Amino acid sequence: MTRPRLPAWFVLLLPAFIVLAAVVLIPLLLSLYSSFTSYRLTRPETLYNWIGTFNYEKAVQSAHFWSAFGRTVLLLTIALNLEMLLGLGLALLVNQVTYGQRLLRTIMMFPMMFSPLLVGFQFKFIFNDNVGLVNNALQSLGLTNVAIPWLVDGQLAFISILVAEMWSSTSVFAILILAGLFAVPRDPIEAAKVDGCTPWQSFRHITLPYIMPFIYIALAIRSLDVARAYDIVQIMTNGGPARRTELIWTLIGRTGYVDAKMGYANAMGYISIFLAIAFTIYFFRKLNAARAELGMGG
Amino acid sequence: MAQVTLRTVVKKYGALQVVHGIDLDIDDSEFVVLVGPSGCGKSTTLRMIAGLEPISGGEIVIGDRVVNDLPPRHRNISMVFQNYALYPHMTVRENLGFSLKIAKRAQGEIDRAVDEAAEILSLTEYLDRKPGALSGGQRQRVAMGRAIVRHPDVFLFDEPLSNLDAKLRTQMRTEIKKLHQKVKSTIVYVTHDQVEAMTLADRIVIMRDGHIEQIGTPLEVFEAPTNTFVATFIGSPPMNLLEGRVAQDAVALANGITVPVPEAFRAHVTDGQEVILGVRADNLMPVGHAMPMEGAHAAFDMTVNLSEPLGTETLLFATLAGEEVQAKMLNPRPVASGEQLRFQLDLTRCHLFDAQSRQSLR
Structure with a gap:
């Protein structure tokens, strides 16, 4: 008598299935389910109160949601472009350095070593209207004698957050683009010089196509980062004052944990995920196109 | 179209000097080949002409302009690189037309120049x-096409054939020679392959350790090498060198073998002088399997250690005066190792070098 045996492939894959189900699949399904309920953290029994697509309809019709969504897209667009340009400039400069380049590369990575929470606190202090460095500097230089409300005025607060975001993450671009610059072969650059290119033309026509894949990788990584931006904003302005700097995830976080409307928060979360997925798909398409340009397959 | 002149050109990397003040005059539409072993400074010299390496001393003149401080784009040169250095993100058409596009020529003119170059190099399809x-050969042709569309004053080739297989290399060699006859530009060509140098060059410049050892036409450097380095570098197999001492119009080699001093060297040697006798395999052949030797010649017996049949001829390795030498057998028959043969040596084509300076005694 032999007991019926499970097929080997199934047994071998089972541990992976169990772990994935426990940590990813079940929470994912649960949150998806809860977005169709009126689930409130303070009233656990509401988890079973099915309300259909009500939460989604509410989110889609909410001006707060869309303004936070729009602000997130705006922050993403501006931060990514500026970080890319600054990072490219930084990488090109460091690439020219022959002596002490290792040290510079290490220093360049310092901002990446700090917790975003600490970066938030630091910039909250720098932009403080009374004791902050920026206002002190501007006043000492005689450029202004008023205390500029950096973190209170809606547009200034957005710029302050942008500065903090860029300070902490420009080096991601710089490091990845520098890696790209290291991989650019010397021959085509020299051929371009002989073919009559000025340094700018060599960069534009030869170097840039070589580093585009690296730029798109950095953009893909950073677009996910910024799309889930939470910590710096939470510390610097807490989305305020009066929702002037509200981003998607500060809004969702407040809805879920402060207002305890977890079902509604999950519904907004699922809509927002599409933002991140859309950007990722976009940049990966671009990445593959850039790689195909270079004959790298893809 | 332009002459290229190098005057005491020096290249240093820090304390390390790699090119030691070389002088070279290249005529308009001349094909000059720089040849030498790895690290002899030939590529560095070419890159200095291109402007890709700054020069540490001396003067480079292209046409009538001193170009020492001009960037490559102002020198009106084009260069073919060893690894082709094509732009991978551009099509062949864009690669060929790139320099003209940068020079902001009209699109019609670019198209014509590209089509013409593609035609010459059979790249149209x-x-x-x-x-x-x-394929490798096609890439090589694109690299050449990119160079010719601009009608530069000077073409620079940096070991352009060394990444191709043997058959393709021979084929491309012919194409380069045809190309030169067609475009009639000045060409400076770097290679470590002496066969390429011999077949392509109007004049060969043989370099070693950053010095020029000899400049001459292929026949000059083959028939009258100025020193033992050139003698062994040019020609295949390399020239046999045998040490000896001059005694009464003869060179006494080891093991009691003597060879009369060749006519051309009689006036330049003295009794007791230490010399090196240079003999090419082409001038050392078994009796009955040799070219007819009309001038003075010598004959002796040698034991064959090894034979390498090449079809039309067989290369023989034999011992002469305690040294292994290479000889050629025309109209060959199978030769066994250890077989003793009588060899003829054509004295009119032998060379004598001073044993100390290793310079030719002619």
Whole structure:
């Protein structure tokens, strides 16, 4: 008598299935389910109160949601472009350095070593209207004698957050683009010089196509980062004052944990995920196109 | 079209000097080949002419301009690189037209120049492919095409054939020679392959350790090498060198073998002088399997250690005066190792070098 045996492939894959189900699949399904309920953290029994697509309809019709969504897209667009340009400039400069380049590369990575929470606190202090460095500097230089409300005025607060975001993450671009610059072969650059290119033309026509894949990788990584931006904003302005700097995830976080409307928060979360997925798909398409340009397959 | 002149050109990397003040005059539409072993400074010299390496001393003149401080784009040169250095993200057409596009020529003119170059190099059917989809030989032709569309004053070739297989190399060699006859530009060509140098060059410049050892036409450097380095570098197999001492119009080699001093060297040697006798395999052949030797010649017996049949001839390795030498057998028959043969030595084509300076005694 032999007991019926499970097929080997199934047994071998089972541990992976169990772990994935426990940590990813079940929470994912649960949150998806809860977005169709009126689930409130303070009233656990509401988890079973099915309300259909009500939460989604509410989110889609909410001006707060869309303004936070729009602000997130705006922050993403501006931060990514500026970080890319600054990072490219930084990488090109460091690439020219022959002596002490290792040290510079290490220093360049310092901002990446700090917790975003600490970066938030630091910039909250720098932009403080009374004791902050920026206002002190501007006043000492005689450029202004008023205390500029950096973190209170809606547009200034957005710029302050942008500065903090860029300070902490420009080096991601710089490091990845520098890696790209290291991989650019010397021959085509020299051929371009002989073919009559000025340094700018060599960069534009030869170097840039070589580093585009690296730029798109950095953009893909950073677009996910910024799309889930939470910590710096939470510390610097807490989305305020009066929702002037509200981003998607500060809004969702407040809805879920402060207002305890977890079902509604999950519904907004699922809509927002599409933002991140859309950007990722976009940049990966671009990445593959850039790689195909270079004959790298893809 | 332009002359190129190098005057005491020096290249140093820090304390390390790699080119030691070389002088070279290249005529308009001349094909000059720089040849030498790895690290002899030939590529560095070419890159200095191109402007890709700054020079540490001396003067480089292209046409009538001193170009020492001009960037490559102002020198009106084009260069073919060893690894082709094609732009991988551009099609063949864009690669060929790139320099003209940068020079802001009219699109019609670019198209004409590209089509013409593609025609010359039989690339027309590949114009819309990218370099990744081409074979080595085709890439090489694109690299050459990119050089010719600009009608530069000077073409620079940096070991352009060394990445190709043997058959393709021979084929491309012929194409380069044809190309030169067609475009009649000045060409400076770097290679470590002496066969390429011999077949392509109007004049060969043989370099070693950053010095020029000899400049001459292929026949000059083959028939009258100025020193033992050139003698062994040019010609295949390399010239046999045998040490000896001059005694009464003869060179006494080891093991009691003597060879009369060749006519051309009689006036230049003295009794008791230490010399090196240079003998090419082509002038040392078994009796009955040799070219007719009309001038003075010597004969002696040698034991064959090894034979390498090449079809039309057989290369023989034999011992002469305690040294292994290479000889050639025309109209060959099978030769066994250890077989003793009588060899003829054509004295009119022998060379004598001073044993100390290793310079030719002619």
